[in-house]
Amino acid sequence: GAGVSQSPSNKVTEKGKDVELRCDPISGHTALYWYRQRLGQGLEFLIYFQGNSAPDKSGLPSDRFSAERTGESVSTLTIQRTQQEDSAVYLCASSISRNLYGYTFGSGTRLTVV
Amino acid sequence: AQRVTQPEKLLSVFKGAPVELKCNYSYSGSPELFWYVQYSRQRLQLLLRHISRESIKGFTADLNKGETSFHLKKPFAQEEDSAMYYCALMLSDGNKLVFGAGTILRVKS
Numbered sequence: 001g002a003g004v005s006q007s008p009s010n011k012v013t014e015k016g017k018d019v020e021l022r023c024d025p026i027s028g029h030t031a032l033y034w035y036r037q038r039l040g041q042g043l044e045f046l047i048y049f050q051g052n053s054a055p056d057k058s059g060l061p062s063d064r065f066s067a068e069r070t071g072e073s074v075s076t077l078t079i080q081r082t083q084q085e086d087s088a089v090y091l092c093a094s095s096i097s098r099n100l101y102g103y104t105f106g107s108g109t110r111l112t113v114v
Numbered sequence: 115a116q117r118v119t120q121p122e123k124l125l126s127v128f129k130g131a132p133v134e135l136k137c138n139y140s141y142s143g144s145p146e147l148f149w150y151v152q153y154s155r156q157r158l159q160l161l162l163r164h165i166s167r168e169s170i171k172g173f174t175a176d177l178n179k180g181e182t183s184f185h186l187k188k189p190f191a192q193e194e195d196s197a198m199y200y201c202a203l204m205l206s207d208g209n210k211l212v213f214g215a216g217t218i219l220r221v222k223s
Contacts (some may be wrong), residue, residue, distance in 0.1 A: 033210070043200065056209075102202075
């Protein structure tokens with residue numbers, strides 16, 4: 001597609017439930033990133049996928065968070081047993097490999113845990 | 115450890131005044147730095163990259179390795195510049211971006 005697409009745009013869930021967030025990167029972009037943006041804070045790196053290499057999971061805050069990506073296509077970020085502190089905007093971005101042009105971001109999924 | 119610091123959470127200026135959004139970084143490798151902007155109700159987008167030495171929408175940013183800074187400047191602010199600005203550092207693996215906490219720029223008429 002023309003840009004990075006994320007769904008849903010908004011998600012309200014009850015504490016303790018699992019949620020799944022989806023990201024469709026730009027076709028041909030081998031790299032895909034997930035970031036979290038809490039209210040009033042900067043972007044926090046979560047996970048990075050590059051082609052078929054093992055993902056860089058160094059930013060995942062706990063084992064309740066996981067992400068998958070098949071090849072160079074769609075990625076899903078799953079949060080199990082959601083907590084109120086998980087409330088944030090989850091941003092996905094994609095780029096070509098070794099990218100000096102920066103990322104292209106999606107519009108994000110706003111997650112609210114009540 | 116690599117870190118990007120934007121010391122101002124909010125910068126408020128009058129239209130026509132000069133703007134400088136501060137960014138300092140800490141990184142042992144060769145830095146590649148970016149400025150991203152997020153206008154109200156729009157997605158985060160790239161504003162400029164230091165390697166291209168470009169001027170976008172009147173903004174420029176110069177990498178000062180001695181001061182480890184990459185401040186964003188514009189000589190005459192416009193109301194449409196009001197947005198959230200993020201400074202970002204690309205690590206030497208050419209992949210992960212480390213972002214600062216962001217600065218809200220408000221340009222008043």
